[in-house]
Amino acid sequence: AQSVTQLDSQVPVFEEAPVELRCNYSSSVSVYLFWYVQYPNQGLQLLLKYLSGSTLVKGINGFEAEFNKSQTSFHLRKPSVHISDTAEYFCAVSDVAGYSTLTFGKGTMLLVSP
Amino acid sequence: GAGVSQSPRYKVAKRGQDVALRCDPISGHVSLFWYQQALGQGPEFLTYFQNEAQLDKSGLPSDRFFAERPEGSVSTLKIQRTQQEDSAVYLCASSLARASGYNEQFFGPGTRLTVL
Numbered sequence: 617a618q619s620v621t622q623l624d625s626q627v628p629v630f631e632e633a634p635v636e637l638r639c640n641y642s643s644s645v646s647v648y649l650f651w652y653v654q655y656p657n658q659g660l661q662l663l664l665k666y667l668s669g670s671t672l673v674k675g676i677n678g679f680e681a682e683f684n685k686s687q688t689s690f691h692l693r694k695p696s697v698h699i700s701d702t703a704e705y706f707c708a709v710s711d712v713a714g715y716s717t718l719t720f721g722k723g724t725m726l727l728v729s730p
Numbered sequence: 731g732a733g734v735s736q737s738p739r740y741k742v743a744k745r746g747q748d749v750a751l752r753c754d755p756i757s758g759h760v761s762l763f764w765y766q767q768a769l770g771q772g773p774e775f776l777t778y779f780q781n782e783a784q785l786d787k788s789g790l791p792s793d794r795f796f797a798e799r800p801e802g803s804v805s806t807l808k809i810q811r812t813q814q815e816d817s818a819v820y821l822c823a824s825s826l827a828r829a830s831g832y833n834e835q836f837f838g839p840g841t842r843l844t845v846l
Contacts, residue, residue, distance in 0.1 A: 620772075622772075648832055657839070658839055659734070659821060659837035659838050659839045659840055660773070660821070660823075660837040661837075662834060665832070665834075667832050706772050706773070708772075710832075712832075715761070715778050715780075715785065715786060716761070716825060716832065716833045716835065717763065717775050717778060717786065718763075718765075718773070718775065718835065719775070720772030720773050720774070721772050722770070722771055722772045723770075723771070723772050
């Protein structure tokens with residue numbers, strides 16, 4: 617079984633400032649790692665994923681995340697945020713050997729203000 | 731092409747009513763997942779289909795929840811005798827391949843169920 621912890625339920629930030637959304641996971645098996653974004657009244661959209669290889673992964677909209685196996689973390693970063701980045705962000709894992717069922721964290725609401 | 735669609739987008743039910751939520755996956759997608767997202771929470775897995783076979787229903791919260799995918803495409807999630815704690819957004823996702831390993835899931839917009 618896996619679990620995902622997102623330490624911040626809400627992160628307020630000013631436009632053009634950098635941001636980091638934190639994610640830690642727990643698993644007894646190898647996992648894939650994901651970040652999804654959810655805009656109001658919309659479904660989940662994949663931002664980026666870590667499957668294997670380089671621990672720094674780049675995604676859409678200028679986001680990137682770094683996989684740290686020793687700290688079991690997968691924090692999401694963006695060097696300069698825009699108003700349009702305001703949304704809910706979910707970290708998720710799936711078992712490498714399973715059916716790709718996703719286990720999500722509780723989400724972090726990113727609030728970007730001018 | 732079209733993405734995953736779900737209907738209705740919003741459903742209000744009185745406690746004790748039965749409801750049926752529909753998911754149309756992307757054409758040709760073998761795998762189909764249902765998730766439940768309570769207010770202020772992340773999505774939680776309910777059940778998984780590979781074609782018409784329901785391979786995992788470990789996340790269904792009670793025997794009032796039932797899902798089917800009889801022809802391996804459209805899926806219906808049915809909730810009998812709805813309770814207030816069933817109020818949530820129900821998300822459907824589909825993916826292309828049946829094999830284990832990474833297969834990107836594409837999500838629908840969800841059905842928001844409110845039980846009064």
